[in-house]
Amino acid sequence: MNIGQAAEASGVSAKMIRYYEQIGLIEPPARSQSGYRVYAEPNVHTLRFVRRARSLGFSVEETGSLLALWRDRSRASADVKSLALKHVAELEEKAAALQAMAATLRHLASHCHGDQRPDCPILDKIGSAS
Amino acid sequence: MNIGQAAEASGVSAKMIRYYEQIGLIEPPARSQSGYRVYAEPNVHTLRFVRRARSLGFSVEETGSLLALWRDRSRASADVKSLALKHVAELEEKAAALQAMAATLRHLASHCHGDQRPDCPILDKIGSAS
DNA sequence: GCTTGACCTTCCCATGATGGGAAGGTGTAG
DNA sequence: CTACACCTTCCCATCATGGGAAGGTCAAGC
Structure with missing residues (x-):
């Protein structure tokens, strides 16, 4: 299987497959005589x-790190779980930050007439709030 | 006021002030005889x-775009409001995407014992789910 | 066999926003 | 006059991804 087919089969673009190989995330695959990367099912997996x-x-x-844990049959599931939950906390933190921004801006917008007049509390606030 | 003081007064780092100037977001300020950037109160604003x-x-x-609207005294507040609400929608979309990831992962983690045993549905799912 | 087109290779560049740091000039306080 | 803090420009790095050029390979059709 060439890189294009591996990309198709995995949903990872050929560009990114080469990149992941370059930074050492994945193992370099076999090469054909002409230098083409050759992938087998485990690589696609x-x-x-x-x-x-x-x-x-x-x-x-x-x-x-997840890949390493995945390949290590003797790892404790606690290691995986703690990594996952730490990531969940980060995701939720980022989501909350975005929602706080959205709420602030939505609040400002609710006070804006949104008509032909120039007065606009949105810009006024951005320009003068603490 | 030199760039360090402007940074202090505005909360924007000196590095970023120079960058914003370079990409044309803000006007180049006056310069002292020796080439130092000199900021006045409107710049800091x-x-x-x-x-x-x-x-x-x-x-x-x-x-x-917001800056341009801010400086244009004759713009309609509707223009500002539509820009703001479009941005709110994008923020909420991103937040929802992050929360969906968090929910998925939290669900997977809830089925993981998190003990010394190696069995872990988190990795199993990442490795085989659609 | 030869051409064509789809594929592959490596290499370089760009993004967006920010920080780090080097090399060298300036300004001020002691 | 010497430190030291600040300024200048310039280059590099991040993170993940895409674009594209220049050139090699392979398979299908004539």
Whole structure:
């Protein structure tokens, strides 16, 4: 399987597969005589793991830790759980920060007429609030 | 006022003030004979505006639009309000995405014993779920 | 066999917002 | 006059991703 097919099968772009290999997140695959990367099913499986970890908001580095845990059959599930819950806390913190911004701005907007007149408490507040 | 004092007074780092100037977000300030940037109160006011817009999650480019609206005394408040509400929608979308990740992961974690045993539904799911 | 087009390779550049730091000039207080 | 704090510009790094150029490879069709 060439990189294009591995990309198709895993949902990870060819560009990113090469990048993940370059930074050491995934193992370099076999190469054909002409230098093409050749992927087998286990490689694709790993790529899918990476894609899903990324889609759960883990950074590439954290994904590397997850991969290591995944491959280590003797790890304690407590290690995985603590990593996951720490990440959950970070996600929730970021979500809360975004929602606080949205709430503030929505509040400002609710006081803005939104018509032809220039008066606008949104800009007034951004320009003078503490 | 030199750039350090303007940074102190506005809450924007000297590095970022130079960057904002370089990309054209803010006007180049006056210069002293020796080439030092010299800021007056209106400059600091603008910097504070930028800082607050950024802290509400507006990108630098969006902040530029807000600045233009702020300086344009004849703009309609409807223009400001629509920009603000569009941004609110984006913020809420991002927050919802993060919370969905957190919820998924929290759900997976709730099924993980978190003890010395290696079995872990978190990794199992990341490794095999669709 | 030869051409064509789809694929692959590596290499470099760009993004967005920010910080770090080097090399060198300036300004001020003691 | 010497320190020291500040300023200047310039380059580099981050994080994850995409774009694209220049050139090699492979398979299908003529």
